[in-house]
């Protein structure tokens with residue numbers, strides 16, 4: 001079986017500048033494979049080339065070089081679009097249609113007819129949580145509501161592969177939760193989801209694998225645990241203890257922070273042998289409230305990688 | 320084919336919900352006011368003026384609709400990015416263009432029909448108001464069905480103009496598209512003059528260019544038979560037939576070009 005999504009050396013140059021057009025490389029030899037059933041998080045800061053990649057996959061843009069395949073067929077193949085859903089970044093649909101009319105229009109384009117159209121439209125609107133607003137013209141829709149309509153239209157055909165460009169943008173916390181649950185539901189049904197985001201917590205809860213794109217280049221890809229596992233940053237121990245032990249805590253930990261509830265937070269170095277420290281503390285009469293490893297978060301990783309890439313770039317330009 | 324009609328249906332709905340109804344109302348009101356005024360001033364003598372005015376107004380309103388909505392249908396989609404939603408459905412870019420075109424031509428046809436009904440309504444009213452003596456003085460009856468020949472050719476011309484507008488809007492900005500389309504429309508009505516120009520210049524290069532332009536630019540003068548039908552002069556069936564055939568050929572060429580351009584486009 002071929003991969004659900006596959007790109008090989010996918011590259012896109014935009015020409016920028018009106019009088020002296022010169023190429024600007026928005027995507028640089030992206031080679032990527034997403035297996036069927038995966039939820040893949042495509043991460044990167046603003047301007048990294050995420051939207052460009054998604055548009056290349058949907059053949060809204062033509063690549064400068066390289067190729068993209070979806071479900072084993074070239075991107076842009078009309079038969080593939082029948083099996084794919086796509087949500088654009090900050091989508092816009094027609095002002096003059098109601099949500100229901102828009103979705104009925106798209107459902108007919110997918111080849112559905114008659115009563116099937118209405119049941120599908122009603123179902124996806126329920127799924128994204130649009131209630132009686134479905135009879136309103138889209139002109140009146142807020143950003144978040146439009147985003148939901150966008151999600152609904154991407155789900156109309158029960159896609160095998162779903163592409164979502166910043167699906168959480170414009171949504172309130174409730175809406176985010178909703179989308180998260182929706183994606184988890186799709187994953188359970190075996191749908192492949194490829195979504196871009198610059199918000200890392202989304203990826204942390206949803207993705208089986210992520211790719212990190214910085215300035216058009218894929219700088220890392222793999223399971224989150226692999227990308228982040230290599231670095232244990234220390235241990236956090238919360239203890240409750242008497243005043244005389246309190247004075248000595250500094251000898252055990254790198255930092256000692258009194259908490260508002262009277263407990264004390266100790267930050268231990270990665271090589272601090274927490275068993276020994278905890279044993280010692282309990283022997284001296286302290287009560288251990290909790291102990292947690294501190295791992296690198298995706299955010300730490302992100303800051304580090306983006307910083308490094310940007311740094312390399314400026315030094316290159318200076319040379 | 321079904322896909323094309325679905326896109327056409329949506330384009331039709333869009334333009335109907337857009338400004339088209341208002342232009343039609345404006346047209347009807349203008350017609351009524353003008354004919355009332357003229358009949359007051361001239362005691363019904365100048366039925367010809369009303370006939371002429373009505374047909375001219377249909378041309379102009381039709382042109383406005385064809386150019387502005389014709390350009391808007393595609394370039395607005397591209398500019399506002401609603402095209403992303405559509406082109407990621409199982410819709411080819413050719414189907415997109417053809418659907419938009421058909422939707423717009425349908426809009427124009429409906430629009431022109433409504434205007435024609437209003438037109439005949441006014442003429443019918445004028446006929447009722449006129450005395451027997453006045454009617455005897457008219458070269459053709461007030462509600463002459465031959466006026467429809469002029470309307471059909473106006474429709475043909477508008478179909479060509481729509482295709483021009485659509486073709487330009489596949490690659491240039493709305494404003495530029497509108498200017499280019501109007502430019503071609505104007506030149507289209509003076510195209511016949513290029514023929515004569517070619518014969519009077521002695522520079523071969525200039526003559527060659529004039530001839531090239533004559534064949535490439537649309538020739539819209541044959542679509543204008545307003546004076547003929549208003550004054551009761553003959554318009555041959557073969558003239559109408561050939562003109563419509565020319566329209567079809569020209570439209571086909573424009574749409575092929577529009578699709579070819581649109582296919583290669585990047586949507587950023």
Ligand SMILES: Nc1ncnc2c1ncn2[C@@H]1O[C@H](COP(=O)(O)OP(=O)(O)O)[C@@H](O)[C@H]1O
Nearest residue numbers: 014016026045046047048049050051052053587
């Ligand atoms: N039409 C365009 N012309 C020129 N540059 C563009 C165009 N679209 C995007 N870019 C540039 O390409 C890069 C990637 O953009 P994009 O894919 O939208 O990033 P992301 O979605 O990751 O925020 C950005 O630096 C952006 O400025």
Ligand SMILES: [Mg+2]
Nearest residue numbers: 050051052089
């Ligand atoms: Mg983006």
